[in-house]
Amino acid sequence: MSVTAAAGFRAAGVAAGVKSSGAKDVALVVNDGPLSSAAAVFTANRAKANPVLWSQQAIAGGSARAVVLNSGGANCFTGAFGFQTTHRTAERVAERLGIGAIDVQVASTGLIGVGDEAFRAAVLHGVDLAAASLADDGGEDAARAIMTTDSVPKQAVARGADHGQAAADGRGWVVGGCAKGAGMLAPGLATMLVVLTTDAVAPADVLDRALRAATRATFDRLDSDGCMSTNDTVWLLASGASGVQADEAALTAAVTAVCDDLAAQLQQDAEGASHDITIEVTGAETEDDAVVVGRSVARSNLFKAAIFGNDPNWGRVLAAIGTTDAAFDPYAVDVSFNGVRVCHAGEPDRPREEVDLAPRATSILIELHAGDAAATIRTNDLTHDYVHENSAYAS
């Protein structure tokens, strides 16, 4: 399923020796059309990997026929040789598919600084293998081939009929996608690789608006560890194979639903985490204020360590809110942990003993009482295992 849920797409995921483990490490997603409209959102990090530098240029015309992705090496900070590797990868895909190199988007993920001769040879070999094994149901293989420290592949599907668009002649269109990412999860935009496909009929500008609206409300609000990656990209490719023209609002809703589902899967598989924390900020003067407040709490190591220790430490929440320039009075704020209001108007409220933080799913509600806007930020706790994985695994 996932990227091959929509008609007009084939995919493959193969083991080409980029990873020393022998696991799948090269994925290929191909759009067989009739359309080739495409949009992408790239990492806001100024230290961009070679595949990002290539793909940003190649997609400028709003079209793409294929996305090739490797795990096992980020090809970032690998110099001119690394950029040539990306270029040759696009050329090899183009050659195998009979399209132009400019129609090929490239992505890499793994260790920064990895991109030598052996890496190049393995990736090119992977392109050959993947092109030979493209299949209408290859979505799951592709989802597996982009995994790094992920413990499970992440896939999601939404149907236009469920998002306000009636299915024309019983078919309608679908949006599917796959994602990878377990660390360096922070916004600007997303800090992961995501490929979304749809068989809706939609031009590139509609895809671009739908994708930006969706990522803004989902991946941009996933802030697992505050660290922004050098390689992140989210693509949305349309084949038009359903023959059904997409209503823009319905398409945006479906793309957002798939992104939201994938963002939740990324959160639930975050490195070392023992709690999935949803921080809901209400009563903000603006939505931006709500995001700023939620993100400040999500980035407080003291707050995150407290949740790991099942400690409903509202003082650390207020201390984090106090560092922002959002509109609010610190002495009017209410804070609830898993439904128990432990702080009311900046003073202690219900006893902390009433809060049960044993479940993995953790809900923080921050009521600012400064307006009517709201936003939700997803994050994780700070655990021994997070420290262990990120001190032992060099990425």
Added chain:
Amino acid sequence: MSVTAAAGFRAAGVAAGVKSSGAKDVALVVNDGPLSSAAAVFTANRAKANPVLWSQQAIAGGSARAVVLNSGGANCFTGAFGFQTTHRTAERVAERLGIGAIDVQVASTGLIGVGDEAFRAAVLHGVDLAAASLADDGGEDAARAIMTTDSVPKQAVARGADHGQAAADGRGWVVGGCAKGAGMLAPGLATMLVVLTTDAVAPADVLDRALRAATRATFDRLDSDGCMSTNDTVWLLASGASGVQADEAALTAAVTAVCDDLAAQLQQDAEGASHDITIEVTGAETEDDAVVVGRSVARSNLFKAAIFGNDPNWGRVLAAIGTTDAAFDPYAVDVSFNGVRVCHAGEPDRPREEVDLAPRATSILIELHAGDAAATIRTNDLTHDYVHENSAYAS
């Protein structure tokens, strides 16, 4: 020593029952004059504790006769009752010393939300005990009474004669100080309590400029865990008891030296840390750029976890730099770990195996090649013990 190194000051530190452990928990520092000039810098956190709200108002005239500090409770988010407690604390000190309440600065540190009747009674009892035990050599007792999770008291002294000012008639002036802080160490300004005293003759405006210059270059660049406290304050009190007029530049240099020494002690005692990391950024277009770059690296949990694992992970350094808007080309940057340049012009340089990260003192050099400005940020690694202390100790 410390706050009583300068002539004209007495201090005390007593155990009054604020802490359940029975350790010292109330400190009193008194300026016997002849001058009472004073300056202070307060936390930039908008969620300010009651003692901060009081002290900001009381010091507005540039004068203070005493500072009373308690550990064992932050008296933050404790409502009108908590503010009354601060006010009564100042009144009690004033009564015991025969001065005005407006001449008394107040500070609290410990758990947010703690400040009930028992807390108030214990603090007021502590004032009585401390006022009765003021001594010319009480600086160390005071330094001990403000400790929370600190493992050692922090004290430092500098002499004017060592900072460009010749000692008049063999005496000259000194600057001394004490500090507490082991968590919530992040700038804006400082995230700790610090009392500095001098017997130099100096008006409040000179003290204010000297203190701001000193904290900007020291405590503001200590970013142990990115979390800003609600209670932080740094004071500088001048008694004028040396009779020697301070040259402003020499005073600034001496105050900066004491702050730098105390900042290093705070870093070395940071909760759970196993490495003291000095991040030196050179070749920046502006000093602000250098600070922004250094702070971004200091706040990367992935970088900090890598140092804990003795991993010279320059990719995480570049990824953190890339999130800033400082002037630089990501592909011109050099990065060295403990003197070994592992990244040159955005590509791998010396082998990582040459780097020895076993010592606690860790030096990161980031050469931006974008200008002539430089700055140094101090931080710590992210360790199992940090997570443990901050999930088990509720502050």
